[in-house]
Amino acid sequence: MAYLPLxxxxxxxxxxxxCALGIGISICMLVALTGLxxxxxxENADRWESVGxxxxxxxxxxxxxxxxxxxxxxxKYAKILRENHGKIVxxxxxxxxxxxxxxxxDHVVAGVAPEQWSLVTGNAALKQGRLFDPDxxxxxxxxxxxxxxxxxxxxxxxxxxxxxxxDHNGLELVIDTRLADAAGLKLGDTLRAANHNWTIVGIxxxxxxxxxxxxxxxxxxxxxxxxxxxxTMILVKLREGVDVGPAAQTLRExxxxxxxxxxxxxxxxxxxFSIMLTYVDMVNIIALVIAxxxxxxxxxxxxxxxxxxxxxxxxCGASGWFILRQVLGEAMILAGAGVVIGIGMSFGVSALxxxxxxxxxxxxxxxWMLIAAGAAAVGAIVxxxxxxxxxxxxxxxxxxxxx
Amino acid sequence: MQTSPACKxxxxxxxxxxxxxxxxxxxxxxxxxFGKGEAKNHVLRGLxxxxxxxxxxxxxxxxxxxxxxxxxxxxLMDQPDEGEVTLDGETFAHANAxxxxxxxLREKIGFVFQRFNLISVLSGRDNVRMSLRVRGVRDDEYxxxxxxxxxxxxxxHRKPGExxxxxxxxxxxxxxxxxxxEIVLADxxxxxxxxxxxxxxxxxxxxxxxxxxxxxxxxxxxxxxxRQADRVLHMRxxxxxxx
Numbered sequence: 123m124a125y126l127p128l129x130x131x132x133x134x135x136x137x138x139x140x141c142a143l144g145i146g147i148s149i150c151m152l153v154a155l156t157g158l159x160x161x162x163x164x165e166n167a168d169r170w171e172s173v174g175x176x177x178x179x180x181x182x183x184x185x186x187x188x189x190x191x192x193x194x195x196x197x198k199y200a201k202i203l204r205e206n207h208g209k210i211v212x213x214x215x216x217x218x219x220x221x222x223x224x225x226x227x228d229h230v231v232a233g234v235a236p237e238q239w240s241l242v243t244g245n246a247a248l249k250q251g252r253l254f255d256p257d258x259x260x261x262x263x264x265x266x267x268x269x270x271x272x273x274x275x276x277x278x279x280x281x282x283x284x285x286x287x288x289d290h291n292g293l294e295l296v297i298d299t300r301l302a303d304a305a306g307l308k309l310g311d312t313l314r315a316a317n318h319n320w321t322i323v324g325i326x327x328x329x330x331x332x333x334x335x336x337x338x339x340x341x342x343x344x345x346x347x348x349x350x351x352x353x354t355m356i357l358v359k360l361r362e363g364v365d366v367g368p369a370a371q372t373l374r375e376x377x378x379x380x381x382x383x384x385x386x387x388x389x390x391x392x393x394x395f396s397i398m399l400t401y402v403d404m405v406n407i408i409a410l411v412i413a414x415x416x417x418x419x420x421x422x423x424x425x426x427x428x429x430x431x432x433x434x435x436x437x438c439g440a441s442g443w444f445i446l447r448q449v450l451g452e453a454m455i456l457a458g459a460g461v462v463i464g465i466g467m468s469f470g471v472s473a474l475x476x477x478x479x480x481x482x483x484x485x486x487x488x489x490w491m492l493i494a495a496g497a498a499a500v501g502a503i504v505x506x507x508x509x510x511x512x513x514x515x516x517x518x519x520x521x522x523x524x525x
Numbered sequence: 526m527q528t529s530p531a532c533k534x535x536x537x538x539x540x541x542x543x544x545x546x547x548x549x550x551x552x553x554x555x556x557x558x559f560g561k562g563e564a565k566n567h568v569l570r571g572l573x574x575x576x577x578x579x580x581x582x583x584x585x586x587x588x589x590x591x592x593x594x595x596x597x598x599x600x601l602m603d604q605p606d607e608g609e610v611t612l613d614g615e616t617f618a619h620a621n622a623x624x625x626x627x628x629x630l631r632e633k634i635g636f637v638f639q640r641f642n643l644i645s646v647l648s649g650r651d652n653v654r655m656s657l658r659v660r661g662v663r664d665d666e667y668x669x670x671x672x673x674x675x676x677x678x679x680x681x682h683r684k685p686g687e688x689x690x691x692x693x694x695x696x697x698x699x700x701x702x703x704x705x706x707e708i709v710l711a712d713x714x715x716x717x718x719x720x721x722x723x724x725x726x727x728x729x730x731x732x733x734x735x736x737x738x739x740x741x742x743x744x745x746x747x748x749x750x751x752r753q754a755d756r757v758l759h760m761r762x763x764x765x766x767x768x
Contacts (some may be wrong), residue, residue, distance in 0.1 A: 246652070431645075437642070471656070523593065
């Protein structure tokens with residue numbers, strides 16, 4: 123019966139509001155922090171799973187790492203995959219990854235051969251502009267410069283000016299829409315990063331593997347010590363009807379490298395970040411405990427203040443269970459209001475994060491809202507038990523007659 | 526009266542007793558004291574009392590003679606140090622028979638306090654409804670009739686703090702009568718009322734007693750109030766002095 127609890131809440135509006143707000147803030151923390159941690163993490167995993175490849179070849183021992191970058195694998199493996207395993211491999215695309223700071227945040231840049239764009243991005247169409255090095259002129263120029271043996275084995279020097287000519291412009295980028303929005307970048311803009319000036323030539327809808335793409339040869343040359351024969355990983359597209367599991371095993375044995383499906387990256391992410399997620403969960407639990415100690419204190423004060431009211435109920439013959447229900451009812455109403463306030467606040471916080479830090483992905487899940495509501499209900503019950511018990515111990519004679 | 530060992534241990538002691546069917550309430554050798562050692566104050570000193578069904582009894586006496594303490598013991602809100610109370614055939618001794626006492630408070634006893642004791646956050650109407658809900662009853666229609674009978678239906682939406690003293694007492698009476706108790710105990714019900722309101726309340730009590738054959742026990746200082754009763758007892762020093 124919410125009759126008396128509601129009346130009491132209405133009578134003590136400010137205190138009830140503060141109490142519900144206290145619960146609401148902890149619920150908001152639970153929903154928003156969890157949503158932010160898991161949302162940002164899994165958005166990364168979602169992007170990796172968006173690639174059009176069935177398998178990824180990593181250097182031996184790299185597969186369980188989450189930030190693979192730099193030189194690790196010879197590009198020859200891509201050729202071996204195509205030529206020696208052509209029965210099961212349809213395409214093999216070397217990829218060179220390296221971090222680059224844009225808009226105040228480190229992003230993984232993927233160096234991609236333009237002809238492998240579909241495989242790397244899962245056939246994503248550009249929203250604006252064009253792909254870098256569309257006719258492969260830059261790649262051919264680089265290969266000509268660096269892979270053609272010279273008579274005297276002289277070191278080949280390539281300056282920034284060489285990289286950036288109208289004939290073979292290698293300093294071109296394709297970025298995703300979220301980065302474009304966050305950094306205020308648009309088609310044709312010049313961006314200073316990694317000691318070079320880059321031109322934005324294309325914008326791809328968000329959701330592709332990384333936020334920044336550049337020509338494979340540029341990435342290899344600039345970030346791989348000038349060696350354009352090495353890559354970070356190779357994406358493999360299997361022929362139709364080939365089982366991924368057995369194919370991965372075959373390639374693993376043949377190449378003696380790590381071969382994993384893209385979805386394994388999600389598992390690796392979860393494992394690597396499990397401590398962080400546990401930390402977030404612990405912070406949330408502590409916030410909830412503090413909130414419900416606050417509720418307990420409020421209810422306990424309420425019980426002390428309402429000794430006469432409880433004694434009056436007793437004088438009408440109210441049982442201990444009836445008294446307990448009044449206290450419990452009030453706690454549940456406050457917790458319910460707290461859940462509503464908290465979930466409302468978490469939408470606000472999420473929108474605010476989206477505005478202030480557009481590259482973070484707070485993902486508010488119904489699942490966590492339910493958990494938050496359940497935690498609030500349990501917290502309300504636990505925190506009201508002692509005050510309720512104290513309420514049932516009030517001696518009506520002492521209060522009504524002698525006080 | 527000899528106190529049983531079980532009773533001394535504070536164990537529940539309720540027994541069906543053979544009583545005259547016309548007797549609804551019987552108090553035997555009621556003793557009650559407050560304080561300890563030299564400061565111990567013997568308020569009730571082996572008091573005996575019997576109330577017949579349908580009777581309107583007034584108990585008078587000077588302040589501090591133990592009237593209110595007696596009424597609270599008769600109404601099972603407090604317990605005697607010694608002695609027993611038999612109410613509607615069941616005997617309550619000095620024991621912590623809380624569930625049974627609460628059941629009797631729910632079913633058989635209506636209490637009107639001198640200070641009204643209304644719940645301040647509820648309206649007058651909700652105070653009466655609440656007393657029924659405690660008893661597991663929801664009957665808004667009956668509550669309205671009762672409030673009309675008490676003459677406070679028009680103002681019952683107000684909270685106690687917004688009601689006059691007389692209106693508050695009428696609401697308190699409605700609350701005491703709402704569950705149709707066997708016996709109504711009133712502790713100086715006119716003590717805080719002016720003459721007009723006091724007279725009106727006594728007239729109401731008389732009506733309830735006559736029309737509904739409701740047993741009433743009223744503590745009062747007022748000779749005028751006591752005149753409404755069928756029988757008047759005078760207390761002094763914790764005992765019934767005269768009848």
